[in-house]
Amino acid sequence: MEYFLQQLVNGLTLGAIYGLIALGYTMVYGIIGMINFAHGEIYMIGAFVAVTTFTLLGALGISFVPLALVVVLLVSVGFTAAYGWTIERVAYRPLRGAPRLAPLISAIGMSIFLQNYVQLLQGARVKPLPPVIRGGFELLHANRFSVQLSYIQCFIIVLTVILIAIFTLVIARTRLGRAQRACEQDRTMAALLGVDVDRTISLTFVIGAALAAVAGMMVTMYYGVIDFFIGFLAGLKAFTAAVLGGIGSLPGAMLGGLLIGLVEAFYSAYFSIEYKDVAAFSILVLVLIFRPSGLLGRPEVEKV
Amino acid sequence: MERAAASIAAPRPGGLPGRLKAALAAAGVALVLAVPLVGLRTVDQGGVLGIETRWDWVAIGVAAVFVGRLAGGLLTGPWAHLMARAGRSLPVLPQGAAVRGLAFAAIGFAIALPFLPFANRYIVDLGTTLLIYVMLGWGLNVVVGLAGLLDLGYVAFYAVGAYAYALLALNFGLSFWICLPFAGLLAALFGIGLGFPVLRLRGDYLAIVTLGFGEMIRIILINWQSLTHGPNGLASIPRPSFFGLPFERVPDPGVTSFHQFFGLDFSPEHRVVFLYLLILSLALLTNLFVLRLRRLPLGRAWEALREDEIACRALGINPTNVKLSAFAIGAMLGGFAGAFFATRQGFISPESFTFIESATILAIVVLGGMGSQVGVVLAAAFLVLLPEIGREFAQFRMLIFGAAMILIMIWRPQGLLGRRDPTVRLGRGR
Numbered sequence: 001m002e003y004f005l006q007q008l009v010n011g012l013t014l015g016a017i018y019g020l021i022a023l024g025y026t027m028v029y030g031i032i033g034m035i036n037f038a039h040g041e042i043y044m045i046g047a048f049v050a051v052t053t054f055t056l057l058g059a060l061g062i063s064f065v066p067l068a069l070v071v072v073l074l075v076s077v078g079f080t081a082a083y084g085w086t087i088e089r090v091a092y093r094p095l096r097g098a099p100r101l102a103p104l105i106s107a108i109g110m111s112i113f114l115q116n117y118v119q120l121l122q123g124a125r126v127k128p129l130p131p132v133i134r135g136g137f138e139l140l141h142a143n144r145f146s147v148q149l150s151y152i153q154c155f156i157i158v159l160t161v162i163l164i165a166i167f168t169l170v171i172a173r174t175r176l177g178r179a180q181r182a183c184e185q186d187r188t189m190a191a192l193l194g195v196d197v198d199r200t201i202s203l204t205f206v207i208g209a210a211l212a213a214v215a216g217m218m219v220t221m222y223y224g225v226i227d228f229f230i231g232f233l234a235g236l237k238a239f240t241a242a243v244l245g246g247i248g249s250l251p252g253a254m255l256g257g258l259l260i261g262l263v264e265a266f267y268s269a270y271f272s273i274e275y276k277d278v279a280a281f282s283i284l285v286l287v288l289i290f291r292p293s294g295l296l297g298r299p300e301v302e303k304v
Numbered sequence: 305m306e307r308a309a310a311s312i313a314a315p316r317p318g319g320l321p322g323r324l325k326a327a328l329a330a331a332g333v334a335l336v337l338a339v340p341l342v343g344l345r346t347v348d349q350g351g352v353l354g355i356e357t358r359w360d361w362v363a364i365g366v367a368a369v370f371v372g373r374l375a376g377g378l379l380t381g382p383w384a385h386l387m388a389r390a391g392r393s394l395p396v397l398p399q400g401a402a403v404r405g406l407a408f409a410a411i412g413f414a415i416a417l418p419f420l421p422f423a424n425r426y427i428v429d430l431g432t433t434l435l436i437y438v439m440l441g442w443g444l445n446v447v448v449g450l451a452g453l454l455d456l457g458y459v460a461f462y463a464v465g466a467y468a469y470a471l472l473a474l475n476f477g478l479s480f481w482i483c484l485p486f487a488g489l490l491a492a493l494f495g496i497g498l499g500f501p502v503l504r505l506r507g508d509y510l511a512i513v514t515l516g517f518g519e520m521i522r523i524i525l526i527n528w529q530s531l532t533h534g535p536n537g538l539a540s541i542p543r544p545s546f547f548g549l550p551f552e553r554v555p556d557p558g559v560t561s562f563h564q565f566f567g568l569d570f571s572p573e574h575r576v577v578f579l580y581l582l583i584l585s586l587a588l589l590t591n592l593f594v595l596r597l598r599r600l601p602l603g604r605a606w607e608a609l610r611e612d613e614i615a616c617r618a619l620g621i622n623p624t625n626v627k628l629s630a631f632a633i634g635a636m637l638g639g640f641a642g643a644f645f646a647t648r649q650g651f652i653s654p655e656s657f658t659f660i661e662s663a664t665i666l667a668i669v670v671l672g673g674m675g676s677q678v679g680v681v682l683a684a685a686f687l688v689l690l691p692e693i694g695r696e697f698a699q700f701r702m703l704i705f706g707a708a709m710i711l712i713m714i715w716r717p718q719g720l721l722g723r724r725d726p727t728v729r730l731g732r733g734r
Contacts, residue, residue: 035508037515049340055353056344079340086333094714101610102713104454104511105670109709112663116703121341125348232659236516243509274527281516288509289501 002145007269008262009139013153013222015261016160020215021238022245022253023167024208030184030248031204032096037107038087040235041114042209046080046216047226048118051127054220065132069155076217077210084209085202093198111231119228126227129220156218163214164254167207171250176203184248233277237264240284246297255295327374334369338362407678414584418577425576432580432648434688436641439587441668441680442594443637448666449674450594450603451630452610453503454511457518458665461491461635463525463657465642470538470652471531480544480647484640491639492632499631503624518662525654537653543575544582544647551575579648586644590637591677597633606630607675660702667705671712 021043028036053072062068091110095103136150171177179200182190191197219234220226241260245252260280267279287294343362346353414435418428440462447455465487472483502513525532532538543551546562553570555561562578563570597603605626609616613623646652668687672679687705691698 035512037511045341051353052340052344052346052355055346055355058353059355075340079336082333082336086337091710098713100507101448101452101454101674104508105666106710106713108454108456108511108663108666109670109706109713111706112667112702113706113710116700116706118341120699120703122345123347127346127353128348128351129353233519236512236519239512240516272527275523277523278520281520284513284516285501288505288513292505292509 002140002142002147003269005140005147006145007265009147009149009153011262011265012258013156013261014265015258016156017215017218017222017257018234018238018241018260019254019257020160020163020211020218021234022241022257023250024212025239025242026245026247026250026253027180027204027208029242030250031180031187031201032092034092034103034107035239036087036092036205036208037104037235038091038110038114039208039212040231040233040238041111041118042080042084042087042231043212043216043219043234043238044118044226044228044231045083045114046076046209046213047220047230048122048127048216048228049079049213050076050217050220051129051226054129054132068132072217073214077213080213080216081206081210084205084212087209088202088205093201115228115231122228124228126225129224129226131224132221152221156222159214159218163211167211168250170207176200180204237277237280240280240287243284243294244287246294248298249294249296252294252296323374327370330373331366331370334366335362338365403678410681411588415581418580425573428573428576428580430688430692432576432583434684435580435583435587436645436648437665437668437684437688438681439583439590439641439644440638440665441672441684442587442590442677443634443641444665444669445675445677445680446594446597446606446630446637447634448669449676450598450610451606451627452674453507453627453631455514455631455634456511456659456666457514457516457521457662458634458638459657459659459662460514460518460521461495461638462642462645462661463521463654464491464494464635465639466646466652466656467525467532467538467642468639469643470541470646473542473647474538474540477542480542480643484643487643488636488639491642492636495632495635496628499628503627503631515659515662518657518659522654522657525657532654535654537651537655538646539651541646541650541652543650544579546578551578583644583648586640590640595677602626602629663702664705667709670709671705 021039024039024042025036028034028039050072053075054068057068057071062071087110091106092103095106131152133150133152133155136148136153138146139149140147171180179190179195180203182193182195183197183200187197190200215234216226219230237260238257241256242253243256244259245254245256260283263279263283264276268276271279339362342365343357343359345356345358347356348354414431417423417431440458444455444458447453447458468487468490469480469483472478472486473480498513498517499510502510526535528534545551549560549562549565551562551574553561553563555564561570562568562574568574598607605616605621608619609621609623609626616626617623645656649656664687668680668683671686672681672683687701690701
């Protein structure tokens with residue numbers, strides 16, 4: 001029971017991270033109907049910017065943790081959002097209206113490019129980062145087994161909840177959110193009614209990249225090591241999460257992320273840790289066979 | 305209509321000031337992008353990270369973007385006609401007798417290569433590697449170029465073929481020639497098993513599922529220790545024989561080896577040349593097979609499906625089955641190439657089957673031109689020979705390829721040498 005609780009805590013933390021990445025996939029899919037293969041790489045870049053900023057702050061002698069966290073968060077989100085914007089501008093916008101395969105190949109090209117770009121610039125070795133937030137609560141202690149909720153896990157979960165709240169407000173209440181939802185339903189009609197479609201799509205990429213950057217920063221602090229290849233598996237799992245929740249559905253992406261995180265935590269705890277990535281992938285295939293529209297998605301009808 | 309609306313919203317900047325402004329904006333963005341990843345570099349200083357700065361690199365990068373954007377702006381602006389002329393003069397493959405003659409000349413050269421005076425072991429080995437990639441490219445071309453399905457885990461089928469041969473040969477002592485069809489068949493079965501649930505859905509799902517599948521196969525190969533020996537890989541995989549004549553210096557008792565049978569002096573190069581000719585014939589068979597398939601109703605259905613799935617459905621083509629056949633045939637060809645790879649190396653490990661490999665093969669197909677058999681050869685040659693020129697190129701290879709994939713999609717989606725024309729036309733089209 002205690003072991004179960006501990007895995008629940010770990011799974012929720014992981015799920016929060018996946019959910020944040022999945023939101024980016026699902027938003028982009030909703031608005032331009034393509035999988036942004038480079039999204040995992042955006043998350044990876046967010047993690048690298050976070051490591052660099054943490055190191056820089058350390059070198060400057062700033063040791064007040066809350067200040068460091070806020071600075072890293074802002075810097076990481078800012079720079080990564082710039083990457084998200086540029087990727088859309090360079091690799092996807094010229095291909096709007098091109099045959100289906102073209103943006104997909106462009107996206108995979110972008111993903112390969114970014115992986116190698118970071119590898120060449122920052123080195124292929126893993127980047128270790130000493131823990132920024134130490135310690136934690138002991139939730140429960142029984143049978144010589146204690147259930148830990150570390151401060152970093154609290155930080156991740158609380159920050160995710162705050163971000164989701166802000167994000168929901170933006171989508172539901174602001175002008176941008178309204179434009180975003182309009183473009184999702186019918187881009188042509190939205191354009192005719194005066195919505196700047198290009199700008200809305202750009203902002204969608206910026207928001208998606210910002211969320212991925214936060215996820216990258218969290219993972220840096222949570223695991224303490226990153227390398228240039230982390231975007232690959234994380235992207236795959238986050239995409240699975242988006243499909244599981246119903247691609248195009250925003251609450252679905254978060255739900256899917258949490259479920260994938262839980263599955264991964266429980267699978268590695270109770271079955272085998274080597275095959276935890278296979279578990280996530282099997283879910284993707286199973287969902288595609290039995291419920292391609294996902295848990296909260298609407299079935300897709302393709303029209304001429 | 306959408307385009308019209310977009311162009312009203314964002315008028316193109318005209319004149320030199322407008323272009324300068326655009327170039328400055330691009331340089332500004334480049335500066336922002338470059339600062340955290342180019343300008344600052346974290347270095348490991350005995351377990352603790354330190355920071356290095358490289359502002360000179362940032363300056364060079366930003367300047368390059370500024371100049372590039374300005375030149376690009378001029379090319380799409382006042383000098384657009386020059387650009388258009390350059391685009392027209394890019395090699396569009398000539399059709400008919402000329403290209404056919406050229407292709408036969410190339411094949412003749414490929415067959416003669418090991419016997420030419422300048423040929424040595426290094427060149428023949430390089431040729432063998434090149435031909436493996438050519439064969440993989442032709443196999444993937446069926447899936448991506450003809451059927452228009454994006455397969456990002458092609459290396460998985462390559463791995464299945466390689467492990468199928470290695471395991472059958474090591475555990476049951478079967479010869480290469482018996483295992484080869486099995487390897488292809490098994491890879492095709494994997495392709496069908498994977499494609500079946502996914503091909504009913506939109507193409508994007510296939511891309512990501514194959515991406516995952518490639519990774520999963522690798523994870524399974526690493527972790528299924530009892531069967532695959534995990535990361536250590538499988539060693540001493542039997543080499544193929546020449547119609548039952550092995551290439552050993554001292555064969556097992558009772559077995560005649562190649563050099564004894566033909567009364568030659570033993571030379572390790574016999575096997576190298578034999579392997580080269582073997583992959584050459586496999587590749588040529590693949591090519592012939594694919595070229596023939598393209599003229600069958602099935603091949604035409606692939607191309608039709610690539611262009612318009614809904615129209616195909618309306619004409620009574622079952623898209624799932626047609627896609628599945630392309631996927632399975634592509635997988636089978638990958639399996640053949642994998643079996644050859646295993647027998648050539650004599651050693652395989654999961655390290656040979658990473659995502660980079662899939663990306664490389666995809667890059668060959670995309671750069672060479674989807675659907676173009678000759679383009680695949682040229683792209684594969686470029687890709688295999690580039691790292692041989694210098695280590696610096698090897699390092700930048702995938703970076704260049706990723707960028708090239710984006711640029712090609714924007715400027716010449718049919719690939720450098722590709723033609724999107726259907727293989728078969730009605731009436732006097734050809």
